[in-house]
Amino acid sequence: MSSTPFLLTGVTGGLGAKILDDMLDKHHVPASDIIATSRSENNRSRFEQKFVQFRVADYDRSDTLVKAFKNIDNLLFMSSSERDNPKRNREHENVIEAAKQAKVKKVWYVSLAFGGFGDTSKIGFQQAHYETEDKLKNSGLDFISLRAGVYADAFPLFLNWYPSTKSVLLPEMTPSVTEGKVAFASRDELGEAMATLLAKGLADFPSIQPRTEKNIILLTGPKAESLVHLVDAINRGRTTNMPVEYLKPADWVEECTKDDEGGKPRAWFEARVIFTQGVCDGDAELLDPAFETLLGRRPETGTETVERLVKEDSGYTWHQNHARLALLSGS
Ligand SMILES: NC(=O)c1ccc[n+]([C@@H]2O[C@H](COP(=O)([O-])OP(=O)(O)OC[C@H]3O[C@@H](n4cnc5c(N)ncnc54)[C@H](OP(=O)(O)O)[C@@H]3O)[C@@H](O)[C@H]2O)c1
Incomplete structure (x- = not known):
């Protein structure tokens, strides 16, 4: 055969x-x-x-x-x-x-x-x-x-952002979320x-x-950018002025679990702290030319993607963000 x-x-x-x-x-x-x-x-x-x-x-x-x-x-x-x-x-x-x-x-x-x-x-x-x-x-x-x-595209997950969000709450990490970058x-x-x-x-x-x-x-994309850069991109795309606020990780988990719009449980936010630490440690910051070679053009940066997505749809959601069934750590 x-x-x-x-x-x-x-x-x-x-x-x-x-x-x-x-x-x-x-x-x-x-x-x-x-x-x-x-x-x-x-x-x-x-x-x-x-x-x-x-x-x-x-x-x-x-x-x-x-x-x-x-x-x-x-x-x-x-x-x-x-x-x-x-x-x-x-x-x-x-x-x-x-x-x-x-x-x-x-x-x-x-x-x-x-x-x-x-x-x-x-x-x-x-x-x-x-x-x-x-x-x-x-x-x-x-x-x-x-x-x-x-x-x-999964930025709502990383920022725990919903179209109704008035300010983005992030855990205070070392190095800080303004320094940690992702390609x-x-x-x-x-x-x-x-x-x-x-x-x-x-x-x-x-x-x-x-x-x-x-x-x-x-x-990986052509530029490493922080989670705060993604917030700036949402603000540009939706012409809003959403600020970023910070809480110590344990307080952040507590606060987010209280009345999360998606009903996500504590374990989900605890896993997010580990994720955010990885982001801040630069675990995903490495740039490599292979992606551009395969596309035959410069790939979009993260902020370009986010700005485009919220411009196209100001009510943009990422499915996992709203999944009440996302009982453990989200990927
Ligand atoms: N790079 C990233 O940032 C990132 C972000 C999120 C996820 N991911 C990973 O990338 C994968 C693809 O992403 P996506 O956005 O296309 O996800 P998606 O839209 O949720 O699709 C997942 C796909 O995987 C198949 N699948 C899942 N579990 C399976 C299983 N146990 N056996 C057979 N097929 C299974 C599903 O097929 P059926 O339902 O038809 O069986 C579906 O086609 C995800 O599964 C996840 O592992 C990567």
């Missing part, structure tokens, strides 16, 4: 959908060369309408993975949106085991950019990415880790870059050399 060039997980989500659309529409990869997956059989028709093959793949159900990954050249392994890290790690282990069993030729893992090319970030969900990368490294599989820049990236541009890489292949970009034994390609 001949193999199919691409199997893409995560294509019902924002990043994966952009990757699939660009592969089809921009790079003209034949639909028959792509298998789309979802945990739900209900998504079959939306892909088959585009003549893209469909298989069910649920990271939590190994049987679906072994079946789905049969006769695949390239597997786009989207990190799970599961927020419980031990569970997420188990799911990712299932994916790696199934890829080994099915003898997938190459795995492209969508990781995250905290730690740059290193493994030093203490942020919980980044630790889960490190663990998955370690498992890939030890699996014998041919793999690349695409460490994706932090989504600028944010827009989700659509990340999808565009990943689609280009998958469709054209790494050999087309000789300047992009995967680094370390984890074969990392770092896709």
Whole structure:
């Protein structure tokens, strides 16, 4: 039986959908060369309408993975949106085991950019990415880790911002949140870059050399900016004058938990303090030219993305910010 060039997980989500659309529409990869997956059989028709093959793949159900990954050249392994890290790690282990069993030729893992090319970030969900990368490294599989820049689109999460917010409350950290910077990236541009890489292949970009034994390609934006810069961008985009106020981390958690518009629990805000510490420590500040090389133009900066998003929609929300079900740390 001949193999199919691409199997893409995560294509019902924002990043994966952009990757699939660009592969089809921009790079003209034949639909028959792509298998789309979802945990739900209900998504079959939306892909088959585009003549893209469909298989069910649920990271939590190994049987679906072994079946789905049969006769695949390239597997786009989207990190799970599961927020419980031990569970997420188990799911990712299932994916790696199934890829080994099915003898997938190459795995492209969508990781995250905290730690740059290193493994030093203490942020919980980044630790889960490190663990998955370690498992890939030890699996014998041919793999690349695409460490994706932090989504600028997710700014409501980082600032606990809602369209009704009158002032942004942030934890007082050392170094301060005005100093800690992130090389944010827009989700659509990340999808565009990943689609280009998958469709054209790494050999087309000789300047992009995967680094370390984890074969990392770092896709980070062109400028490192602080959370306060993002607040300035919201103010520019919505022509508001929202100030930033600070509280000691424990008081910040207390205050935010009191009457959070999204009803998020204490554990969510506690995890945000660890996240903000990572931001302030510069865990995601490293710039790398690979993203620009793949796009063929300078990527948007985080503040450009935020200003554009709130100009386009002054009531902009990020889904996880409003999820009352986001009971543990948000990613
Ligand atoms: N770089 C960043 O700043 C950043 C920010 C947030 C998230 N992320 C990570 O990037 C991933 C993609 O981001 P996104 O914005 O596209 O997320 P999204 O819109 O929430 O989509 C998540 C996708 O992952 C699939 N998925 C989730 N858990 C799965 C599982 N257990 N088994 C199989 N498929 C699963 C979902 O497929 P079905 O529901 O159809 O099964 C869906 O297509 C997220 O899952 C998260 O790990 C990165």
